[in-house]
Amino acid sequence: MVNDALLRLTGQLSGGWLNILIASHDWIIPSLQTIHILSVAVVLSGVLFINLRIAGLVEHGQPIAAILDRYLWPVTIAVTVLAVTGALLIAGEPTRAIFRMIFWIKMALIVAALGLTWSHRAVFTLAPGGAIAVAPARKLVAIVALALWLAVIVAGRWIAYVNAWPGAPS
Numbered sequence: 001m002v003n004d005a006l007l008r009l010t011g012q013l014s015g016g017w018l019n020i021l022i023a024s025h026d027w028i029i030p031s032l033q034t035i036h037i038l039s040v041a042v043v044l045s046g047v048l049f050i051n052l053r054i055a056g057l058v059e060h061g062q063p064i065a066a067i068l069d070r071y072l073w074p075v076t077i078a079v080t081v082l083a084v085t086g087a088l089l090i091a092g093e094p095t096r097a098i099f100r101m102i103f104w105i106k107m108a109l110i111v112a113a114l115g116l117t118w119s120h121r122a123v124f125t126l127a128p129g130g131a132i133a134v135a136p137a138r139k140l141v142a143i144v145a146l147a148l149w150l151a152v153i154v155a156g157r158w159i160a161y162v163n164a165w166p167g168a169p170s
């Protein structure tokens with residue numbers, strides 16, 4: 001059933017104006033991939049600072065709320081750019097990623113990683129100025145969030161190297 005829905009979607013995308021536009025210009029896919037990977041760098045830098053600070057491993061002198069103010073928005077904007085460039089990559093080669101389980105694992109990991117990273121905001125907004133003790137459970141959330149972001153990157157890289165599931169178009 002999911003396969004059928006995805007077949008319909010990729011059937012609609014294939015030969016559509018966006019697909020033709022992207023496929024007929026050799027520079028578009030590499031450019032999208034370049035923007036995608038540069039945005040990964042922005043996300044990784046931001047989530048490293050945020051989660052390592054909360055875990056107590058870097059920037060001890062900086063209030064956590066200030067770190068969140070500085071890095072949460074660039075991370076969110078970069079994830080938006082990733083979503084747009086990712087969608088355009090799919091429009092350019094509709095059957096390449098979405099019939100691979102690793103692509104959907106990556107999508108689920110992104111939702112979880114974003115959710116955990118933004119959950120810090122609710123915890124640390126109340127004490128913007130001062131040094132506050134970070135609960136061990138929150139440190140664990142930070143480490144798990146970071147691990148999820150790293151898993152997103154590994155999953156993204158793997159899309160190109162795994163087979164599509166049975167019944168997918170070749």
Ligand code: HEM
Pocket residue numbers: 033036037040043044079082083084085086087089090096097110149152153154156157158159160
């Ligand atoms: C939010 C929606 C996203 C979509 C729809 C998306 C989609 C894609 C697609 C279609 C590819 C190309 C796979 C291929 O053909 O080999 C890709 C590659 C990749 N993505 Fe994403 N992506 C998204 C977000 C992210 C995020 C948040 C990260 C990491 C923080 C990420 C990291 C990567 C990496 C590392 C690659 C491999 C790049 C390469 O090998 O050149 N993506 N993504």
